[in-house]
Amino acid sequence: KTKLILVISLSVMIRVLGYAQNPIIQTYHTADPAPMVHDGTVYLYTTHDEDSTVNNFFTMNDWRCYSSTDMVNWTDHGAILHYKDFSWSRGDAWAGQCVYRNGKYYFYVPVNQKGGGNAIGVAVSDSPTGPFKDAIGEPLLIGYGYIDPTVFIDDDGQAYLYWGNPNLWYVKLNEDMVSYDKEVGIVQEPLNDETFGYRSKKIQNRTAAYEEGPWFFKRNSKYYMLYPAGGVSEHLAYSISNGPTGPWVYGDTIMHVIQNKGAFTNHPGYIDFKGKSYLFYHNAGLPDGTGFRRSVCIEPFEFNADGSIPLITPTKE
Ligand code: FUB
Numbered sequence: 001k002t003k004l005i006l007v008i009s010l011s012v013m014i015r016v017l018g019y020a021q022n023p024i025i026q027t028y029h030t031a032d033p034a035p036m037v038h039d040g041t042v043y044l045y046t047t048h049d050e051d052s053t054v055n056n057f058f059t060m061n062d063w064r065c066y067s068s069t070d071m072v073n074w075t076d077h078g079a080i081l082h083y084k085d086f087s088w089s090r091g092d093a094w095a096g097q098c099v100y101r102n103g104k105y106y107f108y109v110p111v112n113q114k115g116g117g118n119a120i121g122v123a124v125s126d127s128p129t130g131p132f133k134d135a136i137g138e139p140l141l142i143g144y145g146y147i148d149p150t151v152f153i154d155d156d157g158q159a160y161l162y163w164g165n166p167n168l169w170y171v172k173l174n175e176d177m178v179s180y181d182k183e184v185g186i187v188q189e190p191l192n193d194e195t196f197g198y199r200s201k202k203i204q205n206r207t208a209a210y211e212e213g214p215w216f217f218k219r220n221s222k223y224y225m226l227y228p229a230g231g232v233s234e235h236l237a238y239s240i241s242n243g244p245t246g247p248w249v250y251g252d253t254i255m256h257v258i259q260n261k262g263a264f265t266n267h268p269g270y271i272d273f274k275g276k277s278y279l280f281y282h283n284a285g286l287p288d289g290t291g292f293r294r295s296v297c298i299e300p301f302e303f304n305a306d307g308s309i310p311l312i313t314p315t316k317e
Helices: 002-017
Strands: 030-038 041-048 062-068 075-082 089-091 097-101 104-113 118-125 150-153 159-163 169-173 215-219 222-229 235-241 249-255 269-273 276-283 295-301
Touching: 030 097, 030 269, 030 276, 030 295, 041 097, 075 104, 097 150, 104 150, 104 159, 150 215, 215 269, 222 249, 249 276
Parallel strands: none
Antiparallel strands: 030 041, 041 062, 062 075, 089 104, 097 104, 104 118, 150 159, 159 169, 215 222, 222 235, 235 249, 269 276, 276 295
16 A cells, blocks of 8 residues: 555656656665667666575566656566576576667566576567567576676667676677677677776776666767776776777766665666667665665766766766
8 A cells, every 4th residue: 555655646646746756666676777768768678686685695586667758757568588487597687778679679688597697688679668578598608707798789780788797798799689799709899998098996806887787778870888997886988989990098987976866786777768878777766775775866967068978976866
């Protein structure tokens, strides 16, 4: 009952003020926002922090989907994929991203395999709101640190999948979107101060600020990589390139760690929608929020005239 009242009073408030209140989802703990614009609608894919934190770690079993045509009123489409939909997975439904191609929606997600070890799966659906099913019946990619895939289709039709912690890897996806160019193979981007930022504490032998959770997009012929950076508690930063596979040049901080409101992770997502740019991220902003009970937030922003991204400070609480 309490939750229902909260939702109703929130939606009234949303209409009165004309913008969505952060965190924008208050009925579940959600994280790792992955927005997708398709046919005039924003589809927001999120991970889902279950309320029970087991062994002081993430409890994450499914992915959820929300949609909006005005960035104010959001429709909840529920859980659209579960780790059990991958017969070879034993859990850990972490950060993914969905993309549309040739009448189908491809959702790339990291999970752990039954025998242990990180892997990236690809699910497919005829609808952006699912149901999604395992597209190939086996992992698309297997390897230590293979988490947090981000997908982008360039203007020439070539699709790229980037992912990884502690390294940043990419493959060129084939046109079928469920296999990749084996001749190019799996490429590891060089991480250093110049490409992905300076890390003050070189923990875990990492050589740059880059941590995980990349978000890849193109704007005005420049390629951008947004990512959580810095280590024990993550801020958001970005790098920029003239080509889809680098060389990357470090940009700057986009969001300070204080905006995480107690969460040790953050995770970027970006869209342009109806002439405005939006950064999606997460924090521990609900009253019962913790590092394992996070919430998705959105902030509109404007690129600087030279294409650089400003420091984004949330103004709407
Ligand atoms: O949500 C689980 C993991 O935490 C994600 O995969 C990372 O990006 C971090 O947000």
